[in-house]
Amino acid sequence: MLRNNRLFFPLLAAVLLLAGCGGSNYYKDDRPPRQDRDVSQIPDAVPRVEPITRAGNTNPYRALGKTYHLLPDNRGYKARGMASWYGSKFHGRPTANGETYDMFAMTAAHKTLKIPAYVKVTNLENNRQVVVRVNDRGPFLHDRLIDLSYAAAKKLNFADDGLAQVEVEYIDPAGVQARPEPVRPAQTGKPMEKGSYLQLAAFSKAKPALQMQARLRQWVGHPVLMTINEGSKGLLYKVLIGPVAQTEEQQRLKAQVRQREKLSPFLVQF
Known part of the structure; x- marks a missing residue:
């Protein structure tokens, strides 16, 4: 109909x-x-x-x-x-x-x-x-x-x-394309800024992590980072939002990510 x-x-x-x-x-x-x-x-x-x-x-x-x-x-x-x-x-x-x-x-x-x-x-x-x-x-x-x-x-x-x-x-x-890429701490070797971050996902390849990062930047009002870490089976490309200081803001972001991205973010500390 x-x-x-x-x-x-x-x-x-x-x-x-x-x-x-x-x-x-x-x-x-x-x-x-x-x-x-x-x-x-x-x-x-x-x-x-x-x-x-x-x-x-x-x-x-x-x-x-x-x-x-x-x-x-x-x-x-x-x-x-x-x-x-x-x-x-x-x-x-x-x-x-x-x-x-x-x-x-x-x-x-x-x-x-x-x-x-x-x-x-x-x-x-x-x-x-x-x-x-x-x-x-x-x-x-x-x-x-x-x-x-x-x-x-x-x-x-x-x-x-x-x-x-x-x-x-x-x-x-x-x-x-002319914009400089944001600092990706694991690539540059620079330490993460201390604080609380929401980790959204971890990928074995860079492309889906970059796509998620670009998509989140369209609506998330906080920095969206991609880090590269050594995992047991190779490199892991993690997508994080933060730092997010306030508990209320963390909960609000979690709810938005669940609704819009169908993901279950969790809190990590650096």
Whole structure:
């Protein structure tokens, strides 16, 4: 059954096929996945410098009888408006730049940003945030601002409603990569600052630890550290928040991490 306020969520590739798909009826009857999954473990997109593709960046282009002009520069883009999402009907289909749409990936469609692009999306109704990679065109109906993947919409807690007021802000990957990495005490040999820390997880590889660290920095108001320790079976990459001095703040952070990350953090002392 379609949810209230849910209509349909076009891809640019679908727009170009309108003549052979029975007009705008092609967009109807989009659905969430048949078997849902826990999206809390899906990491946000990690901004990295990528070349602007020829595919998906025709300028200007037309969709549903309207002409759109791409932004001359993505930098500085920030806007508020309505977000929607698209799901199983387009899962596995090509996106505007030729990639394959995955409703469980942290991606999005936008009408005028040059793609690929990375944006931070904030649900203004609950202040939840995600970082997504824009690789598609749309949405082209009702002046909506951005069309998110099902996973991104669910992480923002509006997948059931179908629509949400959001703020979209471009992230310059060059600026992100140019920032100095925070001190990782186990790598530098410098001692940890004395105090109480919440340990969230330990990984045998650096990549998932770095992804968790980047994701937590989007909403945690304390330093998020990654340490490297020698374990019995090799290196361990630990993700910690802190130092956190007050007991009340420790409990608040524990509750937030349990809810948002589905983890069970515990207190460690340095």
